[in-house]
Amino acid sequence: MLHSKKVGTLxxxxxxxxxxxxxxxxxxxxxxxxxxxxxxxTADALLxxxxxxxxxxxxxxxxxxxxxxxxxxxxxxxxxxxxMLNKKPDYEIxxxxxxxxxxxxxxxxxxxxxxYLLFPHIGQAFMVxxxxxxxxxxxxxxxxxxxxxxxxxxxxxxxxVLKDNRGHWSIESHHYIIDWNFQEDLSRIRTGYGPENxxxxxxxxxxxxxxxxxxxxxxxxxxxxxxxxxxxxxxLKMTRNSGGFTRVLELE
Numbered sequence: 001m002l003h004s005k006k007v008g009t010l011x012x013x014x015x016x017x018x019x020x021x022x023x024x025x026x027x028x029x030x031x032x033x034x035x036x037x038x039x040x041x042t043a044d045a046l047l048x049x050x051x052x053x054x055x056x057x058x059x060x061x062x063x064x065x066x067x068x069x070x071x072x073x074x075x076x077x078x079x080x081x082x083x084m085l086n087k088k089p090d091y092e093i094x095x096x097x098x099x100x101x102x103x104x105x106x107x108x109x110x111x112x113x114x115x116y117l118l119f120p121h122i123g124q125a126f127m128v129x130x131x132x133x134x135x136x137x138x139x140x141x142x143x144x145x146x147x148x149x150x151x152x153x154x155x156x157x158x159x160x161v162l163k164d165n166r167g168h169w170s171i172e173s174h175h176y177i178i179d180w181n182f183q184e185d186l187s188r189i190r191t192g193y194g195p196e197n198x199x200x201x202x203x204x205x206x207x208x209x210x211x212x213x214x215x216x217x218x219x220x221x222x223x224x225x226x227x228x229x230x231x232x233x234x235x236l237k238m239t240r241n242s243g244g245f246t247r248v249l250e251l252e
Contacts, residue, residue, distance in 0.1 A: 024046065024049060027043070028052060028055050036056070036061040037059070037061060039061050039062070040062045040063070040064050040151070041056050041061055041063050042064040042065075042165075043063070043064075043065055043066070045065075045067060045069075045071070048066060048067055048071050048148070050119060053120045053150065056150070057120065057121040063121075063150050064147065064150075064151075065148050067146045067147050067148060068146075075146065077116065078127070079146060081112070082108060082127040092105065092106040100134060101132050101134055102132070102135060104132075105128060105129070107129075107161060110124065111152075113125060123152040124151065124156070125146070126146070126148070126161050128145045128146075128165050130142070147165065151164075206218060209222070
């Protein structure tokens with residue numbers, strides 16, 4: 001799966017220099033360095049590009065793309081189709097999460113507009129509707145997402161398409177945490193290997209916090225540990241008497 005990145009550095013073939021380029025241009029060069037055969041490449045709307053889709057399938061993999069307004073004709077055609085579709089979802093699942101929410105996800109899929117969409121190797125278009133209920137407040141929210149996949153119905157059932165979609169957004173949520181807590185998009189570290197090194201450190205920090213499986217949110221844990229070296233050592237249990245601080249985190 002592609003990791004979202006606003007700006008990347010890739011070596012230019014035949015040169016020692018590096019060229020700053022946007023995410024669309026880095027996608028295929030990045031994938032060329034990976035063994036993608038038989039894999040499903042998921043990407044957000046920015047990378048829903050015909051050239052990328054064609055390259056993925058021609059290299060024996062599948063794509064699963066989100067469709068939004070940056071591909072206006074494609075988006076309008078898909079949303080128009082599903083707005084006129086009056087049937088029960090092809091698959092739905094309700095889960096009681098560990099974050100105080102009840103989530104219901106529904107998916108509708110179609111092959112009826114494949115030829116009309118004129119998108120390379122398209123297998124299905126889909127609409128996902130997610131309803132979330134906060135168990136404490138009872139507040140309900142609903143969002144809808146649209147997308148396309150190169151997998152044909154015989155290759156991926158609605159359940160599998162929904163699973164692919166959820167797998168992508170679990171990665172996106174990680175990037176959201178990075179952007180929100182570290183304000184990565186506002187970082188002024190832009191030269192040499194600095195951007196790559198600092199983003200690896202940020203992700204390493206998030207992974208450590210997640211591995212602890214504490215009740216506190218990532219944001220609150222970061223605020224608690226911020227600029228307190230002793231607290232960090234206690235949190236990581238790197239000192240002999242580090243139990244007190246970790247017990248506080250567990251109880252809150």
